[in-house]
Amino acid sequence: MSPAGPVQVVAGDSAAYDAAMHDLVQDKVASRLFARDHTLWGAAAESEAAQRLGWIDLPRTSRALLESIIERRDTLRAEGVDRIVLCGMGGSSLAPEVICADAGVELVVLDSSHPDAVRDVIDTDLARTAVVIASKSGGTVETDSQRRAYEQAFVEADIDPASRMVVVTDPDSPLDEFATGRGWTVFRADPEVGGRYSALSAFGLVPSGLAGVELQTLLDDASALVPALQEDSPANPALQLGAVMAVAARQGVDKMVLGDTREPSVGFAAWVEQLVAESTGKNGTGILPIDVGSTTAPNFTPASQDTVLVSCGPASDLPDAPSGWSAHVDAAMGAQMLVWEVATAVAGRLLGINPFDQPDVESAKAAAREMLDGSTETWAPDFVDGDVQVFTAGDWLPDGISTVAEAVRALLARLDQKSGYLAVQAYLDRDRDEVVTGLRTALAERTSRPVSFGWAPRFLHSTGQYHKGGPAQGVFLQVTGAQTQDLAVPDRPFTFGEFIEAQAAGDAHVLGSRGRPVLRLHVGRPEALAALREDVG
Template sequence: MRTEAPVQVIPGDRPAFDAAMHDLVQDRVAGRLFARDHTLWGPAAESEASKRLAWVDLARTSRAIVEPIAARRQALQADGIDRIVLCGMGGSSLAPEVICADAGVDLVVLDSSHPDAVRDVIDTDLARTAVVIASKSGGTVETDSQRRAYEQAFIDADIDPATRMIVVTDPGSPLDEFATERGWTVFRADPEVGGRYSALSAFGLVPSGLAGVDLEVLLDDAAALVPVLQDDVPSNPGLQLGALMAVAAREGVDKMVLGDTRTPSVGFAAWVEQLVAESTGKDGTGILPIDVGSTSAPNFVDATNDSMLVSCGPAEGAPDASSGWSAHVDAPMGAQMLVWEVATAVAGRLLGINPFDQPDVESAKDAARAMLDGDTETWTPDFVDGDVQVFTAGDWLPDGTSTVAEAVRALLGRLDDEHGYLAVQAYLDRDRDAVVTDLRDALARRTSRPVSFGWAPRFLHSTGQYHKGGPAQGVYLQVTGAQTQDLAVPDRPFTFGEFIGAQAAGDAHVLGSRGRPVLRLHVGKPEGLATLREDVG
């Protein structure tokens, strides 16, 4: 049974929370948001906000594409094509992945630059595969590289790419022009919807609908909550959740630990991570969401004093949080996504930041491009321990360090006991190298501090913004590994292996230049990851 209200909040400081709610209601923030008032976040944000608020109407406006999506799905099925692969990054891939998982529908998500991962997806059931290429700008390098590889695979198999390639992008983007010239199916998204607020736009609906999700139900669930979310009253769940996040962060409780009460988890917290971290983690402030999977996982259990606990899903699995900062969110998927989008916009107003830009995401992209172009020095290891090359960014490793264990101990020694966090970043094959996911729980127990885990490069379009733009509280552990076999990116001067290596080095370079300690452990053989897991954890 679901809770009566979609959001239940327990503020650790009731007077501060009530004061924030009073201001939000008095300032008519909810009504103004749904009226697309771009002045809500201050003068500095007005230009960006003026072209990023169409998401508040998507439960209504997106209905226009439901029938075209259904027609394309029927045409594919008539041709024996029943496997849908999505190539996209950030919100463009995370929202459909969660929507499909929640609906019990199969969708293959390719959001990796790792050559083994790309090859494995492309080499599987090509004859019955259609591919959705999703990029708002039309120039996302990861997605463009995947598109090139898939197009070449279809050509090599004597399959016309125009019968299999489906594009979601903004009108007039380079990808729109490219695909239109070739006769591909193109769904043009509303350009006034930002990427991470696009769950109910074409970016969320096209791959989900092609895979078999009932889009009418998804949109109906969201639409049913719109009257509640736009009402300027203290019971508004979007205002309550946004106020809880922002007031907690202002009082130093700036880690939001997310646990899913569903078994198995549908990965909803990963979508929340990119929405909240990329929207709030800037100007030295923000909220760090940490997906721990289950509400029984370390960091949710034995939580730190600077952590707010948020459970998502059926109430039966929610913990009894009678004190401290906590919340439980339970609603159908379409409604729950809209609640979180509203809450994140509200939190941005209270924190005094623009929730619609991502200034520090570009810095890592630029650094990766410089690496690929040879415009920076080659990143050389500090030392080698057996089969593991050890690299650092930032001047923090003690002289004489010569083993992986010593380097990890030194990195963890940089953790602030009151406000620090550790981010584990895996530039690996998400399917083959899943053994490293255990590192999060092991290191959370070892450090008694919040520990996040992110697959690269997807986290670069998610928590990567917070890592560089949020408070300087983090230390960073990169895990990279040798590929089984590299893979060329057609008509580009680099391979997938070179690309993911440049992404790791580029992000580490930016973090190190900002005083964030980075330790990179490069494992020479895939089978060495299990040993590394034991050594590090």
């Protein structure tokens, strides 16, 4: 066990762990990383890594943003604008959501393309709302669609969008050019920081600061830990955490179950999910992080033999993992985010992958575009059971299946009892349809296997990379439908409802084409979602 500090670890194979730590120290990985050495991940990764190491310096360089953020916040508040809505995907939304929750500050996050979710957010307190549009590329379709809908709402309410819209994007992106041309406030992010490593960049700080978080403290906490993180020493907490993740994964313990010790949870594990899954899940390898909420939830208690147990938050006993691999991470939010970022980069080196690319994310986007433009066949249901249309992707459903319960049973029969996992993916309104989150617990108890849960489309920018690029161990349950009323996307040839349907179908077909069994349950009425608990659990 490591000594007390921000990270404590227990290695299921101490010899393998010690050997990895020895190599990391001897190769001066920590100091080279903080010197922005882009050769750490091998020749194939050098080009990408050379453009993605700006996050190392963010605790220092991001301080230049603070005055402008505070000035914009004060101006908005003087005008009676105190409700901040963030439109963004992946790291652009998850980091500010966690930072604000940890600080007890309200931030409304819109990272959905579900028409009911979009409408509900836009129709609430528009008169006192400012909107942050966050997109690194400037072309993220979900975020662009939300931007169009909000701009139209402001115009129809006789509110000048330039007085309410704030943009965070890379310099010279299409969004930068568009917003600058309209006189909107634009914060230009460091282009050498990738989205999932951007928590302490403008993407994390601008919405959090406008909402009221004390940003100086966040950066101070991260800066205070930098000396320990850049030290080539077995006591380096990020080396310890990265070694546990990677060495365990190399031994087949490749799922990392995350439980939050805070009451209530601030959602930190959801941010870790996108960081670790998208960074490591590729080339048939990787680490699948699974956010189970608390350390008393199924998959954490009890846990399976192929999982590392990690508790996050205030002081807690180290988890007792059947695999022998466990960790506890406890630090102030800014410091904890930096620890995980460094540890993930370290794990990438040990796994022999590039932690800065996401080669399989684009496949789902391309498939969704093909669905929207009609270049692929319409997806017909296999059968209908009451309020539920049942679809499958991949040739796996046995003949004669005619009910939801039978289809779920057949899907679970495909779940490998030693290394498999189930991913539940809800293309729904997460505020209204929270009842489906109970499916994760029910299925974890039913199968005694790791079960993840993701709201769509946010998980497509997160664990979606691992599902398609990581080990072929997963089976997938999609829940779609339950739209009260569709919503047009201004000046686009599709609606929000058509878009989220295309995203679901596109990702399912990509998964199916790669041999991953997918079962999609399309629920016709929001009220019928509750009945799924009996059929599925």
